[in-house]
Amino acid sequence: MINTNRLRNGARAAAIALGLFSITGILGMAQAQNRPQEVNVFSGRHYNTDKELYAEFTRRTGIKVNLLEGKDDELIQRLKSEGRNSKADLLVLVDAARLYRAQEDNLFRPIRSAELNKDVPANLRDPGGRWFALTRRARPVMVNTAQVNPNLIRTYADLTRPELKGKLCLRNRASVYSQSLVADELVRRGAPSTRRWVEGLVANRKGSFYTSDTTMVRAVGQGQCGATIANQYYLARMLRGDNAADREAAKKVRVVWPNPTHVNVTAGGVTQSSRNPEGARRLLEFLASPTSGEGYAAANNEYPLKGWGNNPTLKAFGTFKSSPVSMEQLGRRNREAVQLMTQAGWQ
């Protein structure tokens, strides 16, 4: 009986504790509910420096920024499910394919802004004013010069040359970066030659497809791979990072800019469900403006919307000619690109 009593008391105490915990949690939530002059941001980016930018925006305008960071596809799905009830005002996504998907799902509300039109180049925003790019990233070729002569590579097509047989490391098909690269080729060169190109890449590859850019770049630095295609900021991050082994490996990697180079963006748009579209537009204008845009790009070693920025590591990589393909075209051809990759054995 003593046992039972002790158990009962224990259970009661535990129940009270649990109740208190949940109540404090729920009260905490209630506090975070919407108040006027707040902007709620759904963002696919995760940088602590972003928060400093948002704080700066609040200092200037008095508009508080609430943040929910997540994975892009998941945020799109959440916005779709929440529909009109969604609290999100601004949706920030990485990669053209996802922007297009959100646009097709009618999640963005078209806005007019002279400032945004001035700050964001025409091919980096939606013609209908639904989304505007905030930063640019490029996907160059990276080689280990001990294994591959960089002069062999002038375009992405050169990666199918027989000299690179068994030396090329590739990111997997599930990565949206790979998909958008193939979509870029599809727009510029058409389906038949893109198909031959993809088959050539797959034939030249070494080992299994990689599930992250960083491990791929590291493999090039160590000489496991002769060449790869990766976003510039992964290499920049390794070069600027604190890990000595990574810095050493990264120093052995040479960036080769294909002509033209595939470029992609991080972009934002005001949501259909927004209850504060005015505030959301102002935040978008703030993020796209040259001064804060530089900060937004610097957080991840990305390029600003215009020019090459002041990042010394990126400057050392040199400059490139961007692909003329618009973000909208990239999104439109995404599905076709994935299908083509699947058929060619790109896993």
Next chain:
Amino acid sequence: MVLVVSLLALLPLITLVQGALFNGGGQHLGLGWDGPSQVLGTLQLVLGEGVVGALLGTSIGWLTATCRFRGRRWFRIAQLVPMAFPAYLLAASLVDWGSYRGIQIHGLGWAVALLSLANYSYVFLLSTESFSMSGSRLLEASRCLGVGPWASFFRIALPIALPSIGAGVALSAMEVVNELGAVRLLGVPSLSAGILDRWQVDGDPQGAALLALVALAIVAVLIVSERLLRRRSRRWNLDGESGAGPMWDLKGWRAGLAQLLCGLPPLAAIAIPALWIQQGWQGLQAEPLDELLQLAGRSLALAFAATGVTCAGALLLAICRRWIPQAAMQQLTFVAGLGYAIPGSVLALGLMVFGGPLMLSPVLLLLWGYGDRFMAVAKQGLDASLERIPPSIDETAASLGCSWLEVLQRVHLPLLRGPLLVGSLLVFVDVVKELPITLALRAFDFDTLAVRVFQYASDERVGAAMGPALLIMVLGLAASLALIPSLERRG
């Protein structure tokens, strides 16, 4: 009451299936391009992990429960360590560590190894409890009759422990069906990834629901076969709690082998993240301490609340299943546990579709999701233990004039203390590690440790992910170590 709990558990699923089947566009039904390889991938993972996990968990469970060798007690405790490490964390750290060494960690073999490591503790916990509790008198008797240790294991202990082993394997297999992060990182095609991609990337809810049904079918087969096993070997435990110690002395190479077998898995589970941290500590970017504490506080609060809700629900279902022998009740409680089999992100979608229009608080939805998802974790152990309590005890209590509440309080709760504690700690650890539901349902500025790790890891910023990852492991370890007393009592 049961109806309410079951209905709550089923609601998200019903919403989803209905939404998928009736609101979907006119797209063709079919597994699609990747469907077959995803089904195959998941089957291979389940089979591989099932076999390796069952072998590891059962043999370690047997050795540490019934054999005496140096360090047995410590080895027993050490088996709780791997539970603290989520599979996605083990995979991420191993892939990263390997890439520094020029090893590409990739593919099915690694996935099976890692998932077995992360999940064999389920089998160990449930089987060792059975080995040390239910059969000791029988084992003693068989020993007096001259039956050797191997024969005792195969002819007596194993059949008695089969329901517990089956429950453990079923739990770990469901965990595998659900695993997303690790299999993605290792490049193994799987249903869990397929469901998400069909839904979110292809915008094809019907296709996703179809794949989810395949996943459900796999799990249903697992659960049903576990039940058949259990029915075949139903034996009541008439000993009550017996504290008989281990019976066979292991000496020399046998002891060495036992130590090796019991020591390797926990060592590997610690070594993988430790090597990773040793490799990358220079790049460790410490998050501000107050930020980390805030994240940990949210993880803890959610885990405590969810554990309470889940265990209460599981206890109710398990008891009702025992007392109301109608077939419908059996089916209902069975189905209510299915949430464990539904990929967390799919469950979250169902809750979102259902809870969004009702403007339910995100925390409420989160707890609902956790409860639905982990009900089976708490319930499996309870069911298995209830089966070992002879119904005559209930009948005796009732004939002495106890109401059902009194029977529950004075008979079952004391007898179920062990499995209830084990169940709640398992749920606690699972919630701390949980990612997809939290990611999908949390409110603005309400990140948890797991969410933060995932965000950094998906940006490939390993140094930044290390701080919160370490905290998850510490919390998981602390909760696992809380299981020691219940292990000790039986050991």
